[in-house]
Amino acid sequence: MxxxxxxxxxxxxxxxxxxxxxxxxxxxxxxxxxxxxxxxxxxxxxxxxxxxxxxxxxxxxxxxxxxxxxxxxxxxxxxxxxxxxxxxxxxxxxxxxxxxxxxxxxTTGALGGLDAITAACAGGTIHRITVESRKLPAALIQPWMDGGTKDRLLTASHPVELLRGGPAELIKAFPKSTNVVSALALAGGDWGVVEAVLIADPAARKTSHHVTAETSLGTFDIRVTNEASPNNPASSAxxxxxxxxxxxxxxxxxxxxx
Ligand SMILES: NC(=O)c1ccc[n+]([C@@H]2O[C@H](COP(=O)([O-])OP(=O)(O)OC[C@H]3O[C@@H](n4cnc5c(N)ncnc54)[C@H](O)[C@@H]3O)[C@@H](O)[C@H]2O)c1
Missing domain, CATH: 3.40.50.720 (NAD(P)-binding Rossmann-like Domain)
Incomplete structure (x- = not known):
């Protein structure tokens, strides 16, 4: 069918x-x-x-x-x-x-490793999940940013920490770029267990996510570096x-x- x-x-x-x-x-x-x-x-x-x-x-x-x-x-x-x-x-x-x-x-979207986290959630306890996402500054410009903030971001010569928090804070400020944080919360079965940091990195040629999930069934260290979509440098291929x-x-x- x-x-x-x-x-x-x-x-x-x-x-x-x-x-x-x-x-x-x-x-x-x-x-x-x-x-x-x-x-x-x-x-x-x-x-x-x-x-x-x-x-x-x-x-x-x-x-x-x-x-x-x-x-x-x-x-x-x-x-x-x-x-x-x-x-x-x-x-x-x-x-x-x-x-x-x-x-x-x-969808598993831009991330890997969600299967291990859901399995650990089903059979054990999720203690903590951290995720550090890095993107090119130009991909992180938002309509709510003022001109000075945009300029500082676009001319930064080293990594700038833009936001640290949980899924809701991240998605509110960067709705196109932080869906992976919510995916981790859903995989871990707990919206309070994920701590995320979003970094604008002028040296980042690709978007990367570094996830560490500490669970009673193991610790998962997951690094994903995504090629950019050819049609939208802010999106992953x-x-x-x-x-x-x-x-x-x-x-x-x-x-x-x-
Ligand atoms: N889960 C993940 O890992 C992950 C990763 C990247 C992006 N995303 C999500 O995917 C979304 C799409 O990403 P993209 O790179 O294709 O973005 P994009 O900006 O290239 O495309 C979004 C498209 O949706 C259209 N659109 C917006 N509102 C609409 C509506 N109400 N009705 C019909 N069409 C509408 C826009 O016109 C545009 O063509 C992102 O906004 C993000 O939330 C998720």
């Missing part, structure tokens, strides 16, 4: 997912359409997505998860989320994870492939989790 997929968002991640699906990268998965942003009419609406798809894939940002997500799951469709930071909001989290009848699925891999697993249950 074919798994029908619609997408919200056709930026760096969404357009690559669409390309991969159209090229047959996930046998048994068919793209029914992409919901455009605002007035960019393509003749495919959110209602069409609900009518045609088994799974709606969000690749449009944290705001779009709140805008569309509850309507997807309440219509009995599955929602595959890339903007995982949206789940920092407790009422949205409940609507998406608990209320159904559709399921909310989370790995993410669309993580989304497609997830869809492939849904469509063709292989019995393997690797």
């Amino acid at each position: 074919t798994l029908k997929v619609a997408m919200i968002g056709s930026g760096a991640i969404g357009s690559r997912v669409a390309e991969l699906l159209d090229a047959g990268a996930a046998p048994g998965v068919e793209l029914t359409g992409v919901v455009p942003h605002g007035d960019a009419g393509t003749g495919f609406s959110f209602e069409d997505a609900l009518d045609t798809a088994d799974v709606v894939v969000e690749c449009a940002g944290v705001g779009s998860v709140a805008e569309f997500g509850p309507r997807v799951v309440s219509a009995g469709k599955d929602l595959l989320v890339t903007s995982i930071g949206a789940l920092c909001d407790a009422s949205l989290r409940k609507a998406l994870l608990d209320d159904g009848p559709g399921r909310t699925l989370l 790995l993410v669309p492939h993580a989304v497609v891999r997830g869809l492939k697993t849904l469509a063709n249950a292989s019995g393997s989790f690797i």
Whole structure:
């Protein structure tokens, strides 16, 4: 049986997912359409997505998860989320994870090692998770920054610590760049267990995440250095492939989790 997929968002991640699906990268998965942003009419609406798809894939940002997500799951469709930071909001989290009848699925996105953390969470205790993320300063400029802050960031000659805190603080200030922090909190089953630091590093040619998870079943030291997306230097080239891999697993249950 074919798994029908619609997408919200056709930026760096969404357009690559669409390309991969159209090229047959996930046998048994068919793209029914992409919901455009605002007035960019393509003749495919959110209602069409609900009518045609088994799974709606969000690749449009944290705001779009709140805008569309509850309507997807309440219509009995599955929602595959890339903007995982949206789940920092407790009422949205409940609507998406608990209320159904559709399921909310989370991509592994730009990170590795989430499988070990979820296994440790299921069978043991997560003591502490730390994550240090480094990105090029230009990829971390935000609309709320004043001119002086932007200039200091863009002309910095050494690493600048931008923010230290938990998932909610990070996603509020850097919504496109800190979804991995929320992914770690969900994998660890505890929103209070993750301590994150975001660093603007002029020497960082690639985005990197260094995760240390201390658990009763082991300590996991995970370093991921991501190639940038060719279409958006602030986004990781790995993410669309993580989304497609997830869809492939849904469509063709292989019995393997690797
Ligand atoms: N889980 C992870 O590891 C991870 C990693 C990177 C990015 N992300 C998330 O993925 C999102 C998309 O990343 P990207 O690099 O493709 O961003 P992007 O800015 O290149 O593309 C986002 C696209 O979504 C569209 N969009 C925004 N709001 C919309 C709406 N309401 N309806 C329809 N379309 C809408 C925009 O027009 C744009 O085309 C990011 O905002 C981030 O939250 C997650």
